[in-house]
Amino acid sequence: xxxxxxxxxxxxxxxxxxxxxxxxxxxxxxxxxxxxxxxxxxxxxxxxxxxxxxxxxxxxxxxxxxxxxxxxxxxxxxxxxxxxxxxxxxxxxxxxxxxxxxxxxxxxxxxxxxxxxxxxxxxxxxxxxxxxxxxxxxxxxxxxxxxxxxxxxxxxxxxxxxxxxxxxxxxxxxxxxxxxxxxxxxxxxxxxxxxxxxxxxxxxxxxxxxxxxxxxxxxxxxxxxxxxxxxxxxxxxxxxxxxxxxxxxxxxxxxxxxxxxxxxxxxxxxxxxxxxxxxxxxxxxxxxxxxxxxxxxxxxxxxxxxxxxxxxxxxxxxxxxxxxxxxxxxxxxxxxxxxxxxxxxxxxxxxxxxxxxxxxxxxxxxxxxxxxxxxxxxxxxxxxxxxxxxxx
Numbered sequence: 001x002x003x004x005x006x007x008x009x010x011x012x013x014x015x016x017x018x019x020x021x022x023x024x025x026x027x028x029x030x031x032x033x034x035x036x037x038x039x040x041x042x043x044x045x046x047x048x049x050x051x052x053x054x055x056x057x058x059x060x061x062x063x064x065x066x067x068x069x070x071x072x073x074x075x076x077x078x079x080x081x082x083x084x085x086x087x088x089x090x091x092x093x094x095x096x097x098x099x100x101x102x103x104x105x106x107x108x109x110x111x112x113x114x115x116x117x118x119x120x121x122x123x124x125x126x127x128x129x130x131x132x133x134x135x136x137x138x139x140x141x142x143x144x145x146x147x148x149x150x151x152x153x154x155x156x157x158x159x160x161x162x163x164x165x166x167x168x169x170x171x172x173x174x175x176x177x178x179x180x181x182x183x184x185x186x187x188x189x190x191x192x193x194x195x196x197x198x199x200x201x202x203x204x205x206x207x208x209x210x211x212x213x214x215x216x217x218x219x220x221x222x223x224x225x226x227x228x229x230x231x232x233x234x235x236x237x238x239x240x241x242x243x244x245x246x247x248x249x250x251x252x253x254x255x256x257x258x259x260x261x262x263x264x265x266x267x268x269x270x271x272x273x274x275x276x277x278x279x280x281x282x283x284x285x286x287x288x289x290x291x292x293x294x295x296x297x298x299x300x301x302x303x304x305x306x307x308x309x310x311x312x313x314x315x316x317x318x319x320x321x322x323x324x325x326x327x328x329x330x331x332x333x334x335x336x337x338x339x340x341x342x343x344x345x346x347x348x349x350x351x352x353x354x355x356x357x358x359x360x361x362x363x364x365x366x367x368x369x370x371x372x373x374x375x376x377x378x379x380x381x382x383x384x385x386x387x388x389x390x391x392x
């Protein structure tokens with residue numbers, strides 16, 4: 001279509017020029033002065049204009065040809081540079097594809113080609129280092145990491161993150177921790193925090209686990225359901241580290257945010273630690289507060305394990321019994337409290353009532369120990385066998 005338009009335009013111009021040249025518009029005369037004399041050159045105006053136009057066209061194309069010839073080396077250089085960049089980009093794409101396909105040897109070869117052809121080889125070096133690490137070729141991995149270090153500050157964060165991640169894959173958590181610490185203020189983004197959490201968990205640095213988990217939860221990188229087990233484990237391990245120091249236990253417990261202290265599973269596992277350290281009263285108050293807010297049969301079964309003030313605990317438990325007369329956990333806790341206070345008959349009654357609501361190994365074992373205390377060995381053996389059968 002474009003060619004047809006040009007043909008029409010050219011025909012139009014030809015017709016227009018033919019019409020214009022039908023009229024005689026006059027002459028153009030040139031006076032030439034020489035030593036031999038004066039000469040006059042005379043031509044039609046139409047001829048003069050045609051010569052001027054032809055001269056302009058010829059001069060224009062001559063200038064274009066000369067400029068193209070002069071610029072030829074630069075054009076060739078630019079073409080070669082484009083070709084080099086295209087080859088580098090192609091090699092990098094192939095390296096990325098083969099790496100994710102799991103073909104690490106091919107990925108390493110393509111990354112080496114991309115590195116040799118690229119002006120900005122950081123991405124190629126990162127891929128080569130990861131591929132060498134995946135091949136368990138430590139020598140080549142170290143060489144590529146050293147090349148990455150040569151790139152300076154522009155690749156510093158990428159290098160440290162890569163070294164940390166690959167060190168974690170190799171379970172070299174001390175090296176990973178060193179690389180993450182070297183990040184400094186650059187290590188506050190989500191990916192770095194996740195790596196830091198994995199390293200802290202592996203090295204059992206529980207305070208760091210708590211700190212990183214809270215930060216990730218704040219950034220919405222962890223949901224509440226994902227963060228809660230991590231926080232529970234870390235808080236519990238911190239308590240276990242100070243199990244012999246009751247005052248330290250209380251201090252750590254008071255430093256835990258209320259939302260984390262209200263975790264029923266954490267409280268259930270912490271009760272024995274506080275009871276052994278003589279700080280069961282704190283757990284008893286915590287249990288009472290939690291149960292008054294939200295009833296939990298499994299949690300109330302531990303009420304008798306807090307230690308100390310058994311009579312007060314027994315009175316509180318019997319108050320709860322009015323609202324929850326058939327709760328197996330509460331009945332078990334009351335039986336345990338009666339056992340400690342040597343109310344043998346009531347203890348047996350509560351344990352049997354708990355068994356009637358929900359058979360449990362711990363209830364059979366509690367009854368067996370009670371009957372041993374009362375020297376009713378046949379009954380004790382019967383409950384031991386029942387516990388063993390349930391366990392099997």
